[in-house]
Structures are given as structure tokens and as C-alpha cells.
Amino acid sequence: MNRAQMSSQERELRSKLNRIIASGEMVRGDLAIIYKKCTTADCGCHKGEQKHPSLYLRVGSGKGRKQYYIPKSRQEEAYQWLARYREAKEILKELSDIYIAKLREG
Numbered sequence: 001m002n003r004a005q006m007s008s009q010e011r012e013l014r015s016k017l018n019r020i021i022a023s024g025e026m027v028r029g030d031l032a033i034i035y036k037k038c039t040t041a042d043c044g045c046h047k048g049e050q051k052h053p054s055l056y057l058r059v060g061s062g063k064g065r066k067q068y069y070i071p072k073s074r075q076e077e078a079y080q081w082l083a084r085y086r087e088a089k090e091i092l093k094e095l096s097d098i099y100i101a102k103l104r105e106g
Helices: 008-022 074-105
Strands: 030-036 054-059 064-070
Touching: 008 074, 030 064, 030 074, 054 074, 064 074
Parallel strands: none
Antiparallel strands: 030 054, 054 064
């Protein structure tokens, strides 16, 4: 289908999706802060004090859920990539709704 045959809403959504894709990486899943003990034996976290926060990307798969540690140096990127994915996913949902309506028109 060429752009002339698309509604203005469809053209706008597709353009927005293309901009999101072109703007950088995306990742699906969710981010979770998990508190764990460190490897330093004399740290307070081994003596009942608060454990250290770590950020993990959790991704569902056919066999359950996998977790991937995100280093502190990459945490801001992880949040941005996830937000980009969610925005693209929402636009795809809207486009799908448009296409379902077209299919039902006959």
C-alpha cells in the first residue's frame, strides 16, 4: 500500500514508528531493582544491614523468565531502550486496530 492510500492517522502513526526505530535501540521486558549481598565478606550487608540494589532486565520467554544484570554504567540506557520499545509497541497496537477495522469492512 502506498502512502496516498493511507489515512492521515495511519501515515502519522507509521511516521512516528519509523522515527522511534531510527532513534536507537529498543529492548522488551521490564526492569526490576533486586537487593543482594555483595562479595565483600566484611560488608554490612552480610551482617544484617541493607543489601545492595542491582538493576535487572527481566524478559519472559517460552520457558519462563530470564533476568539479565544491568551494570550501573548502562542503567540509563536500559530505561531509555525500554521506554522506546513500549512506545513502539503502543503504536503497533494502534496500527493493528486500524488494520483490523479495514479487514472487517470487507
